Amino acid sequence: MARNKHPEETINLILDVSFRLFMEKGYEQTSIQDIIDHLGGLSRGAIYHHFKSKEEILEAATDRMTAESNRMLADIRDRRDLTGKEKLRRIFRESVNRPVQNDIFLAAPGFHKNPKLFFSLVHDTVAEVSVSYIQPIIEQGIADGTIRTEYPKQLAELIMLAANVWMNPMAFNSTAEESGRKFMVFRQMLESFGLDIVDDEMRARIVELAAIYQTKQ
């Protein structure tokens, strides 16, 4: 494959191929050479022109997925036909149901063994997702009477840390059974804020994702 004039396309191709390999073989078992072998004529130099290391490829692939997820969050946040509470319900349902989640959970390296990835998950959750998407929705929910709290920023942080980090099997290496039990505690916590927004269907899906993840551990 010749180097093309559009670096965007080359980058996306590298990320597509790498992500599929991380998925099939696992991150640790995939070498830069494996990635090269699956990129037709692309040279080692062309890869290193865009990425300094395998870890950087993983970060870029993760960022690309985060960007997709953030678009979903922004779309729901900006709707005018839903209350604050309905938006939160929609976000949780969409988050667990996205089919790409299956791939992510199959591909994911153990966050629970990698301080840097774990730290960036927490940072992204608190500094990006909570502030930019969840807090404005909770503020709307306070105004429209569907959410009970005087502390929208802090409630957004606690809910998202619980959902994105603690309940994330990749972050804590939870078994399917533990994930189901975490979900029940999370549900009880949400209800104390008037948030009856998660249901048994979501629980089943979270248990399923944890089971998918555990097959690779």
Added chain:
Amino acid sequence: MARNKHPEETINLILDVSFRLFMEKGYEQTSIQDIIDHLGGLSRGAIYHHFKSKEEILEAATDRMTAESNRMLADIRDRRDLTGKEKLRRIFRESVNRPVQNDIFLAAPGFHKNPKLFFSLVHDTVAEVSVSYIQPIIEQGIADGTIRTEYPKQLAELIMLAANVWMNPMAFNSTAEESGRKFMVFRQMLESFGLDIVDDEMRARIVELAAIYQTKQ
């Protein structure tokens, strides 16, 4: 100072002096040479005999404090005159009121900038504190009727992640005001599990600790 026959004493002396310097000057601003200068005749070699780096000294000093805190947790866990709920209340009060907390909050390096320290705080909270101390107390509380949950392990984890990590100004660089607001959300969460165990006095103390921490940032 001559090297003594009791390495324990040498180690404790190094940790005492280092911790005081980290406190007075800040961790980043303290060099190994500063530590040597305050250890009388102790040689550089004697320090390096026990610790490979400044970071290792910090870890050992932190472990020593964790050990003290774990003794407090074990003492309360093993009492026979308190219900499960009373034990949790006692633990929260003792944890925030220990005078050494002022020193810790003055000395602490920014966990929020250090993935490794942050990760070990989370790991210690979930794998040690929750499992060894809080879960057995919640199980007692279920048996004696003072705590309502079917999920003692998961509730222990969520409470301790919220208390030890999220509400810890060292981990999230919270201001005094934010800490007070986090506390209010935490209190509402606890109450949904029947845990009316924190009060305004604890809130004031947490705000005070956050303010102490912020003077060093």
